[in-house]
Amino acid sequence: MLILDIISSILLIAGVFFGFSGALGLFKFPDFFTRMHAASVTDSIATILILFGLILQTSFDINTAKLLFILAFLMITSPTASHALAKSARHGGLLTLPEVQAKQQERTH
Amino acid sequence: MGDLIDLVLLAMLAITALQMIFLKDLFAVVMLFGIFSFLSALIFINLDAVDVAFTEASVGAGISTVLMLGTLAITGRKEKKSAHSSFLPLLVVCITGAALIYGTLDMPPFGHPNNPIHEHVAPRYIEESPKEVGLPNMVTSVLASYRGFDTLGETVVVFAALIGVLALLGVRRQEENDVPESGFKAHHVLHVVARFFIPLIILFALYVQFHGDFGPGGGFQAGVIAAAAFILYTLVFGLSRSFSVVGPKFLQVLASIGVLLYASVGLFSMYKGGQFLDYSKLATDPIVGQHYGIIVIELGVGITVFAVMLSIFYAFGSQAERSNIQ
Amino acid sequence: MTEVYTAVTIAILVVMAMALARAISAPTVYDRILGVNMFGTKTVLFIAVGGYLMGRPDFLDIAIVYALINFIGMVAVLRFFEYTAPID
Numbered sequence: 418m419l420i421l422d423i424i425s426s427i428l429l430i431a432g433v434f435f436g437f438s439g440a441l442g443l444f445k446f447p448d449f450f451t452r453m454h455a456a457s458v459t460d461s462i463a464t465i466l467i468l469f470g471l472i473l474q475t476s477f478d479i480n481t482a483k484l485l486f487i488l489a490f491l492m493i494t495s496p497t498a499s500h501a502l503a504k505s506a507r508h509g510g511l512l513t514l515p516e517v518q519a520k521q522q523e524r525t526h
Numbered sequence: 527m528g529d530l531i532d533l534v535l536l537a538m539l540a541i542t543a544l545q546m547i548f549l550k551d552l553f554a555v556v557m558l559f560g561i562f563s564f565l566s567a568l569i570f571i572n573l574d575a576v577d578v579a580f581t582e583a584s585v586g587a588g589i590s591t592v593l594m595l596g597t598l599a600i601t602g603r604k605e606k607k608s609a610h611s612s613f614l615p616l617l618v619v620c621i622t623g624a625a626l627i628y629g630t631l632d633m634p635p636f637g638h639p640n641n642p643i644h645e646h647v648a649p650r651y652i653e654e655s656p657k658e659v660g661l662p663n664m665v666t667s668v669l670a671s672y673r674g675f676d677t678l679g680e681t682v683v684v685f686a687a688l689i690g691v692l693a694l695l696g697v698r699r700q701e702e703n704d705v706p707e708s709g710f711k712a713h714h715v716l717h718v719v720a721r722f723f724i725p726l727i728i729l730f731a732l733y734v735q736f737h738g739d740f741g742p743g744g745g746f747q748a749g750v751i752a753a754a755a756f757i758l759y760t761l762v763f764g765l766s767r768s769f770s771v772v773g774p775k776f777l778q779v780l781a782s783i784g785v786l787l788y789a790s791v792g793l794f795s796m797y798k799g800g801q802f803l804d805y806s807k808l809a810t811d812p813i814v815g816q817h818y819g820i821i822v823i824e825l826g827v828g829i830t831v832f833a834v835m836l837s838i839f840y841a842f843g844s845q846a847e848r849s850n851i852q
Numbered sequence: 853m854t855e856v857y858t859a860v861t862i863a864i865l866v867v868m869a870m871a872l873a874r875a876i877s878a879p880t881v882y883d884r885i886l887g888v889n890m891f892g893t894k895t896v897l898f899i900a901v902g903g904y905l906m907g908r909p910d911f912l913d914i915a916i917v918y919a920l921i922n923f924i925g926m927v928a929v930l931r932f933f934e935y936t937a938p939i940d
Binding site: 553 | 929
């Protein structure tokens with residue numbers, strides 16, 4: 418089963434790489450909405466790769482079903498939570514970076 | 527390797543705790559409390575204590591955060607500046623802490639294999655539990671059978687907390703000058719997703735309840751997860767619809783039924799000729815009797831915890847709808 | 853395979869530390885919520901991979917609970933914002 422181990426390792430390491438890039442984007446991006454986009458990278462692609470890497474390691478038993486359930490649940494609820502957060506931020510008055518710059522420009526004119 | 531992970535987790539725990547002390551915005555403190563509970567559960571997992579991590583996950587990160595947010599909705603978000611200096615309390619706490627640490631220097635070293643707990647207490651349970659109780663999960667057998675009286679006390683304490691909250695706050699009936707049903711009417715995505723997942727969460731709570739004999743789980747965690755499902759329903763669809771699904775009066779009756787179920791198992795085993803909560807007398811074969819007893823009392827614990835958590839959330843939520851606190 | 857699990861566990865721990873740093877030093881209050889949400893989902897992955905590292909796949913039950921609790925906590929936080937002023 419060495420082929421399965423190699424494929425699992427590749428998937429796990431790729432998932433970790435995307436996790437890093439998402440976490441780095443959390444600090445580097447200038448605006449809240451772009452930061453949320455970076456965080457959702459870790460929620461979606463990193464989760465899929467890491468959980469698939471783990472699924473390949475199980476023989477076909479109840480752990481496979483539990484991992485698939487976690488994957489399905491995270492795939493449906495993470496975008497929902499991001500959507501609800503963005504809608505709440507917009508409702509609370511947070512502006513995107515181009516809108517903030519447009520407001521500053523029309524204040525100086 | 528496990529030590530390195532432990533060190534990193536404990537360092538993050540200390541940083542979170544220090545940050546919590548110096549923040550004045552209570553909402554941020556509640557968020558950091560959620561992170562604190564996540565980290566504690568990870569430390570428990572690293573120590574191989576699965577049932578404790580389970581309970582910490584469901585109670586600490588879930589229900590505590592929701593109830594604290596409900597409290598903040600009633601009281602307000604900013605912490606007031608304290609009027610007196612805190613040098614004298616700090617001195618007293620440091621001296622007491624130093625005295626306690628000096629006291630523990632006399633105890634046997636942590637984790638040493640010659641400690642009395644590893645030579646007398648643990649081997650006795652590990653060797654006798656498969657013969658006397660016969661469950662794969664030894665934590666459940668200790669919690670429900672060997673220390674069944676303590677667990678009855680815990681259930682009664684949870685029930686007493688409900689009585690305290692109902693006596694102090696009470697669940698308000700809906701009045702005319704309440705804030706009209708605001709908020710999540712426009713979140714159609716959330717409506718669909720919540721409606722899809724709530725039955726699955728309840729199913730998972732039942733799985734945890736009855737699987738507690740074989741894996742991590744048990745009555746307490748199952749009750750909390752089931753309450754979390756109904757709290758999700760309340761948050762998304764509103765308090766009045768939730769009252770018509772599961773009413774407050776019904777929950778109070780349910781809480782009492784759970785405690786009564788537990789205590790009647792004990793009385794029934796006395797009726798059968800044994801002592802209070804002696805499950806071996808419940809059937810002709812003592813091990814089968816133990817299994818029956820454990821299933822019924824776990825059910826009692828789960829029912830009580832579910833009703834208490836949901837009632838406390840109803841009490842806080844109905845007070846918060848009275849006005850829009852800024 | 854254990855080396856890969858160890859490396860992945862430490863990497864997820866680093867990502868969690870970065871999310872914690874964002875939750876502590878947040879410019880707006882929504883950044884804090886974002887940090888806590890990301891911390892929660894990374895905890896789920898950490899428990900799943902860490903369970904395989906220690907050879908005890910029973911931990912997957914805890915991972916499921918964490919995924920549920922993270923979602924319900926987020927919904928509760930956003931509902932809280934309907935009652936109070938959002939930005940200070």
